[in-house]
Amino acid sequence: MRADFAEHHLSRRDALKLGAAGGTAAAATAAATGTAGAATDVVEAASTSRGRHDIDTGTYDDEMFDFAAVAGGGVWPSPYGPDDQRGTLNEVTPETTAHALRLLRRSRPVNSYQLGEEMFNGFPAFPSDPPRLHDMFLYVFGYDAGADFAAGGGIQSGTEPLGPNLVVGHEERFAENFTFQIATQIDGLGHVGIGTGDERGGWFYNDNYAADIISPTGTSKLGNETMGPIATRAVIVDVVGMKVADGATDDFFVAPNGEPVLRDNYRITLDDISHALRRQRVRRPIGSGDVVIFHTGWTHLVRSDPSRYLTQEPGIYLAEARYLIDKKVAVAATDTWGLEVLDPAVTGGNAFPVHQELLGRTGIRIGESFVTDAPIADHCYEGVLVVTPENVPGATCGSSAPMLLGQPGRA
Numbered sequence: 001m002r003a004d005f006a007e008h009h010l011s012r013r014d015a016l017k018l019g020a021a022g023g024t025a026a027a028a029t030a031a032a033t034g035t036a037g038a039a040t041d042v043v044e045a046a047s048t049s050r051g052r053h054d055i056d057t058g059t060y061d062d063e064m065f066d067f068a069a070v071a072g073g074g075v076w077p078s079p080y081g082p083d084d085q086r087g088t089l090n091e092v093t094p095e096t097t098a099h100a101l102r103l104l105r106r107s108r109p110v111n112s113y114q115l116g117e118e119m120f121n122g123f124p125a126f127p128s129d130p131p132r133l134h135d136m137f138l139y140v141f142g143y144d145a146g147a148d149f150a151a152g153g154g155i156q157s158g159t160e161p162l163g164p165n166l167v168v169g170h171e172e173r174f175a176e177n178f179t180f181q182i183a184t185q186i187d188g189l190g191h192v193g194i195g196t197g198d199e200r201g202g203w204f205y206n207d208n209y210a211a212d213i214i215s216p217t218g219t220s221k222l223g224n225e226t227m228g229p230i231a232t233r234a235v236i237v238d239v240v241g242m243k244v245a246d247g248a249t250d251d252f253f254v255a256p257n258g259e260p261v262l263r264d265n266y267r268i269t270l271d272d273i274s275h276a277l278r279r280q281r282v283r284r285p286i287g288s289g290d291v292v293i294f295h296t297g298w299t300h301l302v303r304s305d306p307s308r309y310l311t312q313e314p315g316i317y318l319a320e321a322r323y324l325i326d327k328k329v330a331v332a333a334t335d336t337w338g339l340e341v342l343d344p345a346v347t348g349g350n351a352f353p354v355h356q357e358l359l360g361r362t363g364i365r366i367g368e369s370f371v372t373d374a375p376i377a378d379h380c381y382e383g384v385l386v387v388t389p390e391n392v393p394g395a396t397c398g399s400s401a402p403m404l405l406g407q408p409g410r411a
Contacts, residue, residue, distance in 0.1 A: 055271070057319075065361065080363070085205075087365065088289075088363050092330050111407065113372075116183070121134065124309050132182045139173050142162060143161070186227070186397055187359060188227065189206075189226075190205075190222030190223060204222060224389055224398050235286055236381045237268075237292060239276055239295060243260075243262065251263060255297065256305065261300055265342065267346050270319060288328035289330050291331040291385045312342055314341060315341040316339065324364065338352070379410060380407060383407070385403070
């Protein structure tokens with residue numbers, strides 16, 4: 001992106017306000033500055049033709065759930081039955097997939113967008129002990145790769161080719177602490193739960209207790225094998241694009257590579273969601289079985305400022321999570337490493353309650369580090385998300401890169 005991106009778009013602010021998209025963006029600024037009456041007037045005016053994305057903000061709140069009640073068991077039974085391990089992926093039916101595929105018009109070309117982060121050795125990952133690592137080294141057999149290759153960590157096997165037909169080749173090898181819980185991933189329902197403070201250890205989705213499902217090689221329930229391949233409608237919510245178009249300079253900054261990024265502790269609100277979808281002219285409202293992906297620009301810090309990338313992140317909080325729960329989405333995803341805002345002023349010091357609310361209480365999987373810059377550049381805000389996660393029993397997530405089938409739209 002050009003270095004003058006922000007300046008170029010901010011100069012168009014008044015022009016943008018003349019249209020419906022600009023009107024909704026203006027409402028976002030009014031709401032942010034406390035002029036609620038003005039914001040309501042603009043939203044009502046802009047919603048005349050696209051009211052389907054209005055959100056009843058009074059329906060959803062930030063009240064923390066009663067985490068102490070989980071010790072008693074049976075507090076949040078799954079609507080999909082006592083043996084369910086898939087959560088809202090049950091909403092992705094063959095009919096849901098067929099309906100999603102009808103988004104793609106046969107008369108127009110279809111692009112395949114890569115939504116996975118590009119992996120590299122030393123990719124910034126959530127701190128843990130032992131650390132999460134992606135350190136890949138090349139294993140060589142059948143020829144001599146040289147001293148520099150080995151000195152750089154490369155693995156030299158035998159130097160003689162195999163068989164009379166002289167087979168040589170390569171394989172990759174990973175460092176000891178390789179994990180699926182790094183970069184682009186879809187968290188499974190066995191990833192985050194609520195501690196019980198007793199011998200059961202913790203409560204997970206659908207009244208599964210840690211002591212009953214753990215083993216040295218993975219979990220016996222809620223593992224990645226329960227996910228299966230999915231193809232369903234995906235909707236991208238371009239929050240940072242909306243902020244740039246509106247000129248809300250307090251809500252974003254420009255990364256070293258010139259791209260706009262939501263500020264570190266920015267909370268994505270229900271109003272942001274409705275305004276962004278209206279600005280993008282997404283026709284169908286968010287519904288059951290959908291994948292919702294929030295675009296914040298945070299991915300642009302992965303290489304340029306990895307320390308900042310891991311210290312904070314913009315994201316949703318409990319009210320927004322409960323909106324997604326109400327819509328029965330299959331996956332709530334983002335281009336950040338953890339989906340939810342971490343600002344103590346918002347969370348009150350609670351640690352990852354959105355993970356507990358989505359994964360534990362309601363069985364909605366969380367997608368992290370979904371890179372959505374390419375479809376947004378093509379004005380493609382919805383399409384068909386296709387993912388085939390690693391079929392690894394007992395794993396806590398899948399890190400295979402998802403794909404979006406979509407068609408470029410109009411600016």
